[in-house]
Amino acid sequence: MERDDFFKALRESLVDSRTRFYRNLVFIEKKDYLDELRAVLSIYKDVVGGSRTAYAFHPWATGSKERLSNLRDLLGKFDDIDYSSSEYYLGKTYDLVVLDLVDNFQPNYIGRLVDLTSGGGLIVMYTDNLTENKIFRNSIARNGVVYNFYEERFRRKLKEHQGIFSIDTEYHVNRFVGEVKPTTEKKPLKSMFFPKELHDLCLTDEQDRVLEEFRILQRGGKRMLVITAPRGRGKSAVTGLGIAALIADSTRERVRVVITAPSLASASQIMEFAKRGLDVLKVPNEVEMSDLGIIRAVRGDHFSVVFVSPETAIGEDGDFLVVDEAAAIGINFLAQYANRWRKVVFVSTVYGYEGSGKAFLRYLRSVLEEKKAWTRWLTMSKPLRYAEGDPVEMWLYDALLLNPEPIRTGSLDSVEFLTLDKEKLFTDDNQLAQVYGILVIAHYRNNPDDLMIMGDGPHHILKGIRTEGGFISVTQISEEGNLPDSMIDLALKGGTFDGDLIPDRLLKHARIREIGKLKGWRIVRIATLPELQDKGFGSQLLRMVIEDAETQGIDWVGSSFMGDRKVLKFWVRNGFTPVHVSPKRNEKFGDFPVVVVKPISQISRKIMGIASHVFKEKLLNTIHDVYFNMTPEVAAILLEGSRAHSEIKLNKIHLAKIVAFLQGTSPYESSADGIHVLTLKYFWDGNRDWKLDEDLEKVLLAKVLQGMPWSYLNTVIGKGRTSSTEAIHEAVQILAKKYYNLDEESDIGISLDSLDDEFTTR
Template structure:
């Protein structure tokens, strides 16, 4: 296509987009990109001479600011330059023109996050010199000087397959004009409404108006939950904020106080809820004061008899209030949500089903099962219609396809007879969209933490392998795992790890070197299971375990391991498959609120010797620091870490402490006076690696005796009342004394100087 024709079509498309409220996208890839970038911008300014502009780049990279400054000269209107690393802070904003500088970095997360900030009638411009050469994120995937470009080639192919896309590739021009139908967002307020009309007037779609009334479900009755799910850009956080204003108004009319906790992966993630809560309160003429964070985000909103306050997840769950709101719930973690559902009576969960975070289908499945298990009344609210642009927007269609946000799985015939284990050819996989959606769909359907970067790592990392169990000659997939080759480190990298330095990749060797200090482990070759998943209809039938078994049997490595957020159900799966817990992070992951865990299955004799040592070191560290570093760990997780670790140690206890424990069992000494002896007996039990206590007894021994948590905290974590906890401690100590000393609660021990031996001396 000639350049003149290209620009004529682009201008007509921009005018049509403005009239029909859809977006267009321009992609520029050539060495001398600036002239074309300027011409594209000037063409857009002919259609909209005063646009709001977002320009995203890495300001710290050489020449990046120079490019920004040149572009900025073209605008006299609002121009916001955004560092990619802080782009999450802008998610609630909307712009006419979004320009992404891809010269220094091409990273799918940023594209997914920022493309959605363009409103209908707007334009997105992606420009770069080359999509693969010397890019920051891509460089982080390189291992042993090897990397592929499978992801980038598919990304470019998708540009040519969709309408609403205009491409300048070196000196060629391609205009993919949008000719489809779209439907603008409509503001329709129902004739019968439950929330105040002033709040409904702040909504901008029928979906939002319905959702607003749906939130009122939380007010009446006992324990209740509202779950709001939607793709990105549907206004779910905004309507949640309006809903909070409505709840406050009703509570004020009934003379009730409102103490509302809002939590999210970051304070930036909660900003839209807070902003629209303020707008809602203002529309209702309810006075309030506002406290902001150092970054300018609203931290709290307070007025007469009400407060809305943001708290990070780990603090929020233990806070006191009458309502908790969890935004981007799928990104926080199921162990956290399980705790929330157990402790709180009024809960609003808001989460993205499709968006730059990836799919939330796995989260919905986990959440549904959790709600059924706890028998919580729930109102599910779904929002489908986009607000920032028309339904049927071509750029949204391209984005979902290019980043595989539409990953899904096909129903599998029930009468399967033969299953096949194979390592997929990634080149073929990423050239077959249906197959890719199915394989990746299994991973994202089973894992609730996904983002577009994951797919690029899987595609381009030559050290990343995809192994599957398939049926019907590879037509359907039952189980999928992503494996990363790790280890065989140079002496230089081993020294870097031992000195506290960091490097990309080799996650498990890095952590083991830092915490166990055994150089030999860095030289071993290993496979890290990045993710493993089974299609939902075949879960619980042993396919995940079978896939691990096949991988172990065919792996020419020293060890196989995995690293994941410490969810008890996930950890239990690995332990059942003979993986040994060898490390847990001393700090919770700030974003997800869980303790990262590493498990290893040794394959070679040398790996087995090292794993035996590091598992002993790990068990010692955990038992010695549960009261301190791991005080906030759930006792359920701690129990599995201890029980899955088979390290043993002879643990002798002086008969004075045995006598004190007997006094406790006989009622002659209260728990508080016997806590030292109970503590020692608990340590002996876990070092013996025996299995004769009930799980509930072990959990209470860990929570109360080893962690030293208050009774009320343990009750909140476990749902067990204090009387029952005391009974568990009594029964556990009775069993321990019987097993190791053949004593019963009725037994007597007479302590004299003669039978004490020389363990105690006086001076």
């Protein structure tokens, strides 16, 4: 197409989009991009005039500010967005969004910022070349090599979808000729419980409906409200209005609402609309702002709405807890919220740039069912920023694979194990959606960057089990180790580097230099179709991977993940040994990152055996300090998974105190030292072929080793002081009998002479 025809078509599409409320996108990949970029912006300015504009870039990159300066006369008044701070703009809406991709091409940022554009608006992305000298792409490289499978597919998707205009060596036009659902006025509610002033702030019938559902939180008992939607559906806004409604309608002397989210920026829309709702109801209030100008708290004479971090929210007191972007918070935190709070609102994006989807809903549903909490599930689907059927949204979901759906399988009579050809995979949309869909649907923590890493990383391998109907189980593997001496020295001195996660962690914590020389496979993800989970296919795939690793001279197979109870059990059950747990709990997810390893070569078995012993020693010696807030269930699985053994000896005074405790003549506090050593003996016993009941292990870990106050045990393990003491008594009774054949009838007579062989005095 000729240049003049291209810009004529763009002008006509911009006019049409403003009538039908859809968006257009221009992509420029050309060495001399500036003239084309200025021409696009000039046409937009001519058609639209003044507009809400955002310009995103890396301001610290060489030349980036100069590029922006060349466009200021065409941008007018605009928000300049540093990509690394782009989450702070998620609640805003723009007519024109310009993305500078010269220094970096990163899917996360594209997914996040394209969604900020309103109907009738334009997204412009420009770069000199999509694959050369890009920050994120360079971080994926291994030994200077990086593929471009992701970028080639991205370019192809730009040509396939309507509403997209692209410029490279030629001019490509694909005007939107499809249908959109016209925006319709809200239908008036036949009846409403909450004030009309709040409903007037709702833009859609869906928001009206969701707002009314907040009344269920005023009823007695434990009640949960779950609101999910793709990005841009108004769920955070209506949640803020719901908070205002609950406050205004409350008959209590004081109402306290606690809001938590991965960051204050994530909760900004809830805070903003809570205040807006209180204002229209004429409820006097004052706000507390953060340094970045985001509302941190809203307070009045009889209420407060405050933001706290996900970890802090567990121990907070209040009437209502609101969890925004719940899919980005660890299940461990969500479970504790459901256990600790009586009224909780979970709000989360499904699909969108987080890519969470059905997996998150499945995890959350299982948590709430386990807590036996009455729950109302609400979904929202109608976009607010643009019309239904918007072509840019269709392109975005396809290009970034935000909602991949794996194909349901047929017969399972014959299966084959294979390594996938990534080049072919990224040219076959059906197979890619199936493979990536299995990984996404089984893991709720996903983001668009994952797909690019999987495709472009030369050290990332895909293996799977396939039937006649398609793949049923898939794993993504990262090749690690075989490090040069310089990188080993760097790790031992505290330095960090991209990739090689497991060697890096073990070098720092086990301090054995040879670890860096071993060649390993780290399982980044392993997943099975949901309907076939818990049927052994994941374990079967893992066994096949290990057999494959043996034939290829790999020293170890391992994995690193957040220490979720269910996931950890899977790895331990399959013979993997815990060798490292981060000394810091992940503040965002609420779990401790864990490393597990299955050694293959002889030298690896020796090294990992030492690493396992070092790990177990650290965990047991510091569980009252470094790991004091580790979930006892997780600690129990970690200790069970490490078969490292050490003889722990109790002296006669310890044994006498234990017998006195069993007899009831000595309270727990008086016998705690003896019980502590007996508990250590149990967990250090790597030779036993028996184990205590899980509930007994949990109380021993929580009280005896972690030293939790009696009052805290109810929150952590669901047992009060009386039931916890009874459980400790039962556990001590079993251990004393197993190890020393002692019970409450035993008589340990102690004299000075009988202690000569155990104690020496000066």
